[in-house]
Amino acid sequence: MLETVELGKTFKGKTAVDGASIYLEEGEAVGLLGPNGAGKSTMISMIASLLKPTFGDVRLNGQSVLKNPAMIRRTLGVVPQEIALYAELSAYENLKFFGRIYGLKGKLLETKMQEVLEMVGLRERQKELIRTFSGGMKRRINIAAALLHDPKLVIMDEPTVGIDPQSRNHILDTVRLLNREKGTTVLYTSHYMEEVEQLCSRVYIMDHGQIIASGTHNELGRILSGEDTLYVKMSAPSPGFVHELKSLESVRQAEETGDGVKLIVAKQTNILSEVVGTADRHKVQILNLHVHSPSLEDVFLHLTGRKLRD
Amino acid sequence: MGIFFRKDFLTYWRDRKELLIAILMPLVLIFVMSFALPNWFGNETPSIHMKIGFVVEDDAASGIAAFKESLGGSGRTEGEIAALAAAADDLNPVLLLRGLLDSEEFRGIAEVVETDAAAALGQLENGKWTAIVTIPAGYTQSGLGGMLLGQEETVPLRITAEETSMELDVLRDVLGDYYRSLNFSMAIDTVTKASGFVPTGGVDTALAPIGGIEQVEGFRVITSSQYFTLSMSVLFSMFMAMTTATKAMTEKREHVFQRILLSGARPVQYVAGKAMSTFCMTMLQAVIAFLVCHFVLNLFPGESLSFWLGVSALVTVYCIGMAGLATIFTSVTFRLKEDSASGLMMIVVMVFGTLGGGFVPVYVLPDWMRGIGEWTPNGMALAAYTDWIQQGIVPDLYKSTVLLLIFSVAAIIVGIAMFPRKGRI
Numbered sequence: 105m106l107e108t109v110e111l112g113k114t115f116k117g118k119t120a121v122d123g124a125s126i127y128l129e130e131g132e133a134v135g136l137l138g139p140n141g142a143g144k145s146t147m148i149s150m151i152a153s154l155l156k157p158t159f160g161d162v163r164l165n166g167q168s169v170l171k172n173p174a175m176i177r178r179t180l181g182v183v184p185q186e187i188a189l190y191a192e193l194s195a196y197e198n199l200k201f202f203g204r205i206y207g208l209k210g211k212l213l214e215t216k217m218q219e220v221l222e223m224v225g226l227r228e229r230q231k232e233l234i235r236t237f238s239g240g241m242k243r244r245i246n247i248a249a250a251l252l253h254d255p256k257l258v259i260m261d262e263p264t265v266g267i268d269p270q271s272r273n274h275i276l277d278t279v280r281l282l283n284r285e286k287g288t289t290v291l292y293t294s295h296y297m298e299e300v301e302q303l304c305s306r307v308y309i310m311d312h313g314q315i316i317a318s319g320t321h322n323e324l325g326r327i328l329s330g331e332d333t334l335y336v337k338m339s340a341p342s343p344g345f346v347h348e349l350k351s352l353e354s355v356r357q358a359e360e361t362g363d364g365v366k367l368i369v370a371k372q373t374n375i376l377s378e379v380v381g382t383a384d385r386h387k388v389q390i391l392n393l394h395v396h397s398p399s400l401e402d403v404f405l406h407l408t409g410r411k412l413r414d
Numbered sequence: 415m416g417i418f419f420r421k422d423f424l425t426y427w428r429d430r431k432e433l434l435i436a437i438l439m440p441l442v443l444i445f446v447m448s449f450a451l452p453n454w455f456g457n458e459t460p461s462i463h464m465k466i467g468f469v470v471e472d473d474a475a476s477g478i479a480a481f482k483e484s485l486g487g488s489g490r491t492e493g494e495i496a497a498l499a500a501a502a503d504d505l506n507p508v509l510l511l512r513g514l515l516d517s518e519e520f521r522g523i524a525e526v527v528e529t530d531a532a533a534a535l536g537q538l539e540n541g542k543w544t545a546i547v548t549i550p551a552g553y554t555q556s557g558l559g560g561m562l563l564g565q566e567e568t569v570p571l572r573i574t575a576e577e578t579s580m581e582l583d584v585l586r587d588v589l590g591d592y593y594r595s596l597n598f599s600m601a602i603d604t605v606t607k608a609s610g611f612v613p614t615g616g617v618d619t620a621l622a623p624i625g626g627i628e629q630v631e632g633f634r635v636i637t638s639s640q641y642f643t644l645s646m647s648v649l650f651s652m653f654m655a656m657t658t659a660t661k662a663m664t665e666k667r668e669h670v671f672q673r674i675l676l677s678g679a680r681p682v683q684y685v686a687g688k689a690m691s692t693f694c695m696t697m698l699q700a701v702i703a704f705l706v707c708h709f710v711l712n713l714f715p716g717e718s719l720s721f722w723l724g725v726s727a728l729v730t731v732y733c734i735g736m737a738g739l740a741t742i743f744t745s746v747t748f749r750l751k752e753d754s755a756s757g758l759m760m761i762v763v764m765v766f767g768t769l770g771g772g773f774v775p776v777y778v779l780p781d782w783m784r785g786i787g788e789w790t791p792n793g794m795a796l797a798a799y800t801d802w803i804q805q806g807i808v809p810d811l812y813k814s815t816v817l818l819l820i821f822s823v824a825a826i827i828v829g830i831a832m833f834p835r836k837g838r839i
């Protein structure tokens with residue numbers, strides 16, 4: 105349905121997006137994952153033809169969007185990273201305005217407005233001014249405004265940044281509803297791993313303007329196929345114990361967590377007995393020990409040597 | 415465009431604080447200044463004094479005789495002819511004018527020297543005199559024909575000046591009022607060197623009828639409260655245009671504008687909405703200022719409907735001009751960084767405001783500044799208002815209205831043309 109071909113953007117000599125190619129099949133929910141500054145928003149602006157690419161192309165159903173930007177307007181709904189609403193107008197007035205500039209009017213507009221308000225769970229509060237809403241409620245209206253014209257493809261740019269858990273769950277539910285029940289194609293941008301893991305069947309990982317990995321959750325996990333993550337929880341902190349763990353041959357990385365240590369270890373080693381043996385020598389009592397299959401967070405850490413949220 | 419207009423209007427409306435400031439501030443300033451400086455332009459103490467030459471080229475006696483002669487043979491009865499002849503002796507136009515020029519009231523503003531044409535022109539060119547009032551040959555007969563028989567006057571009174579000036583305005587007003595007070599139509603031609611000694615239009619006193627000789631007025635110098643109402647109103651309209659651009663800045667900063675672009679709406683619609691909402695807001699602001707001041711300060715007592723229509727026309731075209739200024743400002747905010755755009759707008763409004771007489775009366779400014787000030791939108795409007803209020807010359811009103819309208823429409827077009835094209839925002 106949507107495809108970017110070696111898409112790139114340079115701002116005054118600084119490359120924000122560097123030859124990124126992604127594609128979305130109809131009905132898919134795809135995640136675009138990357139830390140702040142990775143180039144996600146720039147990429148979305150180019151797809152929405154708000155920004156002219158320095159090089160590369162964006163194609164919708166095989167046709168170049170650059171040559172015919174009007175084509176993508178009807179199909180596409182963009183939820184911007186920022187709250188792009190009139191603070192001094194009510195939720196209702198905002199939706200009415202944005203609906204009308206999409207050419208909706210009369211009964212149809214009213215029906216659509218009530219539908220999206222219902223979807224984001226703010227129907228009762230539609231008469232209130234955006235200014236008086238909480239961050240999460242604003243985000244929900246921000247999403248609703250992008251759905252009025254029934255877009256076939258919805259792009260969401262970090263729709264859950266800095267909001268309360270209730271609103272966040274609501275938003276995740278909305279995305280699921282859109283994708284699974286209405287068959288809308290979704291490109292979901294985030295730097296929260298859990299969300300992308302929950303919502304998306306496929307993921308692109310972006311860093312420094314480049315797509316550094318892509319695939320289904322399992323495929324990405326296989327990047328780490330030679331490794332496991334091991335969480336060790338101890339009764340009391342013991343620097344000596346941790347230090348010795350780090351020196352073990354099969355331990356590739358070790359990181360102290362609040363009440364224990366997280367180890368990235370090579371697969372198929374008798375690591376468990378080594379850990380237990382080391383604990384014995386240091387008189388450390390292990391409360392809990394479990395092996396975790398790799399998360400996207402781990403994939404990112406592996407690929408870039410950095411954590412996502414820094 | 416209607417969609418955008420409604421949205422803009424609504425955002426103005428919601429911003430009560432800003433709206434109140436925009437409407438109350440000019441009122442407060444007008445009241446304060448009118449009470450603090452009531453005699454700045456006061457009627458009672460006109461700070462005007464000029465020297466004028468008085469040239470009589472007409473022989474009144476033979477003019478009256480010629481008039482009497484022309485009465486015969488037109489089917490009038492003996493009695494009618496006798497009455498008209500007697501009236502002609504009483505209403506000798508040259509004597510009437512001398513009476514005015516000799517009056518104490520007139521001597522308060524001007525010193526009159528009677529001389530011949532050549533000498534008078536010499537003094538005028540030296541810059542010693544403000545103007546020459548000439549009674550051309552044939553004036554008596556023509557004037558009597560006008561007064562007594564309602565004939566068209568073929569020989570108007572002539573005022574000659576080197577350049578337009580406030581003094582000249584006053585002179586013209588006084589003479590115009592005088593004839594008006596006599597309740598008959600008497601044409602006056604004003605010629606200035608600037609216009610190449612071509613008459614610039616007569617005072618058509620028939621358009622502003624004032625009945626009765628007892629209504630002899632003072633000089634129609636603009637009052638302070640009138641001046642402040644006009645100058646504050648035009649100044650604050652410019653601030654309103656700036657507010658529009660500031661709101662556009664917010665739309666850009668908060669990415670609402672991006673969302674508008676996403677819908678496929680054309681930037682032109684967006685800018686046109688800005689123009690329209692600015693027009694409405696400035697109209698609202700101006701109408702409130704004029705009406706409140708009129709009723710509180712008794713701004714324009716006893717003015718006619720046509721006077722008010724003229725004022726309305728000027729308010730309307732000026733507000734269209736402010737819509738133009740707002741579109742230019744909006745485009746500037748989209749082309750520059752926020753700080754630079756705000757700074758630039760502030761400078762423009764302050765400079766226009768100063769040169770156009772928004773902060774101090776234009777008469778205080780040096781000539782070169784006044785010259786530039788006449789080309790600022792507010793200065794242009796202020797001049798048009800004062801001309802209309804002082805002189806009430808309809809063709810002049812048309813001229814200034816059309817001129818303002820041309821500038822206003824041009825500003826809107828420039829503003830829209832300056833708006834960045836899609837993909838460059």
Ligand SMILES: Nc1ncnc2c1ncn2[C@@H]1O[C@H](COP(=O)(O)OP(=O)(O)O)[C@@H](O)[C@H]1O
Nearest residue numbers: 115119120138139140141142143144145146147
């Ligand atoms: N208009 C711009 N001018 C200059 N640099 C920009 C502009 N927009 C984005 N950038 C830069 O491009 C990079 C990518 O930004 P962005 O796409 O916003 O990342 P993300 O959305 O993944 O956080 C950042 O380094 C940012 O500073």
Ligand SMILES: [Mg+2]
Nearest residue numbers: 144145185261
């Ligand atoms: Mg971003």
